[in-house]
Amino acid sequence: MNETPHQAECGRENEAGMTSAADRPQGGFTDSSAGNDAGHGQQPATSARESATPALAAVNISKMLGSRLILDSVSISIGRGELKVIIGPSGAGKSTFLQSINCLIPPDTGQIFLEGRELNMHDKHDLRMFRQQVGMIFQDFNLFDHLSAVDNVSVALRKVRGMSRKDAHKRAMSELDRVGLANRAKLYPAELSGGQKQRVAFARALAMDPKVLLLDEPTSALDPELVGEVLEVIRYLAKGGMTMLMATHQMDFARALANEIIFMEQGKVIESGSPAELLAPGSNTRTMDFCSRLDLEL
Amino acid sequence: MQEVLSTLYTSLPYILGGCIVTVGSVTLALALGLVLGVPMAVAQVYGNKLVRFLVGVYVWFFRGTPILVLLFLLYFGIFWPLFQLSAFISSCIVLGLTSAAYQSQIFRGAIQSMPSGQLKASRALGMTDCSGISFIILPQAMRLALPGWSNEFSILLKDSALIYLLGASDIMARIHQMADSTQMHFTFSLLAGVLYFMITIVGLRLLRRFERKIYIPGYQHS
Numbered sequence: 001m002n003e004t005p006h007q008a009e010c011g012r013e014n015e016a017g018m019t020s021a022a023d024r025p026q027g028g029f030t031d032s033s034a035g036n037d038a039g040h041g042q043q044p045a046t047s048a049r050e051s052a053t054p055a056l057a058a059v060n061i062s063k064m065l066g067s068r069l070i071l072d073s074v075s076i077s078i079g080r081g082e083l084k085v086i087i088g089p090s091g092a093g094k095s096t097f098l099q100s101i102n103c104l105i106p107p108d109t110g111q112i113f114l115e116g117r118e119l120n121m122h123d124k125h126d127l128r129m130f131r132q133q134v135g136m137i138f139q140d141f142n143l144f145d146h147l148s149a150v151d152n153v154s155v156a157l158r159k160v161r162g163m164s165r166k167d168a169h170k171r172a173m174s175e176l177d178r179v180g181l182a183n184r185a186k187l188y189p190a191e192l193s194g195g196q197k198q199r200v201a202f203a204r205a206l207a208m209d210p211k212v213l214l215l216d217e218p219t220s221a222l223d224p225e226l227v228g229e230v231l232e233v234i235r236y237l238a239k240g241g242m243t244m245l246m247a248t249h250q251m252d253f254a255r256a257l258a259n260e261i262i263f264m265e266q267g268k269v270i271e272s273g274s275p276a277e278l279l280a281p282g283s284n285t286r287t288m289d290f291c292s293r294l295d296l297e298l
Numbered sequence: 299m300q301e302v303l304s305t306l307y308t309s310l311p312y313i314l315g316g317c318i319v320t321v322g323s324v325t326l327a328l329a330l331g332l333v334l335g336v337p338m339a340v341a342q343v344y345g346n347k348l349v350r351f352l353v354g355v356y357v358w359f360f361r362g363t364p365i366l367v368l369l370f371l372l373y374f375g376i377f378w379p380l381f382q383l384s385a386f387i388s389s390c391i392v393l394g395l396t397s398a399a400y401q402s403q404i405f406r407g408a409i410q411s412m413p414s415g416q417l418k419a420s421r422a423l424g425m426t427d428c429s430g431i432s433f434i435i436l437p438q439a440m441r442l443a444l445p446g447w448s449n450e451f452s453i454l455l456k457d458s459a460l461i462y463l464l465g466a467s468d469i470m471a472r473i474h475q476m477a478d479s480t481q482m483h484f485t486f487s488l489l490a491g492v493l494y495f496m497i498t499i500v501g502l503r504l505l506r507r508f509e510r511k512i513y514i515p516g517y518q519h520s
Contacts, residue, residue, distance in 0.1 A: 099418075102422060104418050104421060104422060124426075128424045128425075128426065129424070131421065131422055131423065131424040132423070132424035135422075136419075136422035138415060138418070138419065138422075140415060142413075142415035142416060142418060142419035143419075144416065144419070144420075144434050144438075145416070145438060145514070146434075146437050146438045146441065146514055155433060155434075156420075156423035156424065156425060159425055159429045159433055160423060160424045160425055160429070187515075188514050188515050190514075190515065191515055204423070205422075205423075208423060208424065
């Protein structure tokens with residue numbers, strides 16, 4: 001690993017969980033230059049982001065499953081308000097990596113930092129506090145099938161935050177409204193389309209006021225015509241300054257919105273950089289190669 | 299014929315009293331089985347090795363021992379020097395403990411058929427596993443388990459016919475008594491069959507209605 005300059009940075013920051021803003025080649029897209037998503041990666045290198053501590057950092061995450069090394073010391077750090085996109089062939093470990101960040105799949109080794117504070121993975125309370133602040137969107141939605149849309153959103157508010165039924169309901173309704181589903185609040189998951197289910201899942205995650213959102217291929221299980229409505233929500237969140245780490249195959253979307261693209265293969269980060277760097281016409285990157293193969297398959 | 303009918307008619311109140319005893323003991327036993335069976339199912343799925351082993355031994359013991367043997371053991375044996383349990387209480391306990399073993403397996407199957415993403419999603423929201431199991435997994439698993447549970451009710455109801463051997467005054471005890479005193483064994487056996495049949499039908503109807511009441515629109519697992 002550590003083949004790219006970016007990887008080297010991640011390795012360096014680990015002692016204090018800190019990284020300097022200058023290390024990041026770009027940033028500030030999501031809040032300072034909102035509305036620029038047609039810019040195809042040509043974001044201004046404003047980088048006025050002074051917060052030295054990354055919102056989320058994962059350092060040297062490794063995971064064995066049986067005798068197979070699924071993750072081979074993967075490191076990543078995301079500044080506040082950044083959207084980073086992980087791409088790579090299936091089986092690359094993208095999903096495992098995202099789920100190991102909040103220990104849904106506990107990593108064998110490695111450290112996780114949220115705003116500079118290290119997560120103690122073996123402390124259940126610490127882990128729960130961490131998970132409340134790091135939202136997760138799943139590929140297959142994982143809505144609670146026995147609860148209506150609004151109860152899906154409010155259940156964690158009540159059981160985790162201890163909010164009253166009334167307050168939780170109110171908050172849930174406003175979150176559903178944000179994703180345009182207030183009029184579907186009483187429907188059960190089985191009565192919603194895939195795109196609507198995923199939007200409810202967003203409302204559910206957002207209701208917890210997460211500092212970071214992890215998105216595990218949020219559009220992969222959707223019919224093509226439903227992908228747009230979900231990407232719209234992500235675009236809206238990115239413009240609002242939500243910090244996000246997303247595995248996806250939506251290359252056009254990544255090109256337009258990502259601060260950084262991270263290419264993974266066989267459990268390793270192969271290369272990473274801005275869309276402009278990795279997807280420049282004629283550039284001979286693995287990412288480019290992968291994308292051209294994607295295009296052929298489509 | 300006239301005589302048979304009038305005998306049946308005069309003995310009916312007495313025998314219907316037995317229905318109350320039968321239904322009461324089965325209801326209490328089912329409740330005890332539910333209260334013990336659900337935690338055992340949860341323990342068997344999510345518990346550590348020791349807990350899983352202990353539940354396994356429990357299930358193995360109660361599935362492998364005839365109810366009649368257990369009834370005699372409890373009623374005549376175990377607590378004998380200390381105190382004497384009534385026939386009714388002993389019956390409820392034995393039927394309940396046995397039913398718990400079967401019910402735990404019904405619920406275990408239902409819990410294991412839940413997609414793993416459900417608990418994952420609850421964890422991802424910061425819920426404790428305890429909340430996730432109580433508020434996310436069990437409400438769904440119990441719905442899935444209800445048809446199997448209804449079956450357990452109908453089996454337990456008929457198993458309860460054994461408790462008359464302890465002297466509990468259930469349907470069978472009273473049927474037996476009337477049959478002996480009137481020497482109309484066939485007629486009263488027929489009556490017993492009809493009564494058990496009717497209680498089963500009514501019980502299953504009620505459970506079916508409950509199933510519809512807690513039905514969730516479009517709810518199904520692929």
